[in-house]
Amino acid sequence: MSSPSPSLPTPYTTHVARPEYRSVYEPAEDTFLLLDALEQDRDELRSMAPAVCMEVGSGSGCVATFLGQLLEGARPCIWATDINPAANRCTLETGRVNGVRAGLEAVQTSLARGLAGRMRGMVDVLVFNPPYVVTVSEEVVRPPAPGNGRDLAAAAWAGGVDGREVVDEFWPDVDTLLSPGGVFYLVAIAENRPLEIIGYLASRFGLAGSVALSRKAGCEHLCVLKFRRHGALAA
Template identity: 60%
Template structure:
């Protein structure tokens, strides 16, 4: 039987109106993590980071995937309401992990401390193709507006990923076809990380994929 999806019923409250509700992209990432459960547990991660946690559904789920192993899971988001929602989701979820939330862009506020120490890094970015000026135009738009190729937010993170990851660390990324996943894989290769699609699914007009990256081609 599959792991339960974390309870995010509190997102119906008005203070969370700007928070991204878990959707097909979220669920594909959950499925990729559950598929990799044995490998992720074998990794015995100490520090996991989710950038852009929104509801906190993915971070809380990662805690379940790793249980009974307990890891520190640090979630970040630029939306204050998302930070609060993530804290509430974590409090409702079984305390399978130590979940901390930090309101910051990417992992900037923690970068120096996390450098070379992140065992599992997750990002479901704002990936929709939009005019550049929609990016971060509202808290709601921050959840989906990705600018040119839906890549402008993601492209600012990609050069930082290898520096954040621990030697055996893994990076899971959500992408759609318009984001040019093969080009993302080539960019990451130039930064020393091997990557490939591990899961794909069509959801309405979106062709979603999960890309997984690691230093060793055998681990990606």
């Protein structure tokens, strides 16, 4: 019997504390739960040999970098989008300081705008830890993103009504981007009504969803949802 592979270390992100990154989301419990969900599926993800991965809302770049480390053998191209240009710069720096440079691309855009068309059906691993906190709609940061660091910081958490306003705009892109055997991981909290999300993506796009991991962190009931196309087999 072979022994289990050791855990991968969390990428270094100490540079996020620097003033030029003051609007960038510092990795927190939600980030770490997403890393845990990816690591839990390490064998499955590696056996898929993904050619293209995408993280939407990459923030510090901790998750995109972790994906690069987890899938090192497959050497996928990793696209990391964020509405915040400081997050784009921070993502590239996190990749660099952790030795993940080749194949990591940071793009300033909203969601996957400008990429979804040309990457239709190509993304094998798609991840999104969205701004999920319930707020009034006016707090949601919409494109074009303001240049002021304070407003951009709100992009990290302000999710509008039910914390769903940003992520609800992303559903058509999930269907467009995912490759036939692709997998999509999404962070949510209880207030986002995760079971309703699973039901909606199943009925509207034929995506089979489940709760991959869940955890209580302070007052948040966090979970990571995992989706595949109905009928797609795990690798």
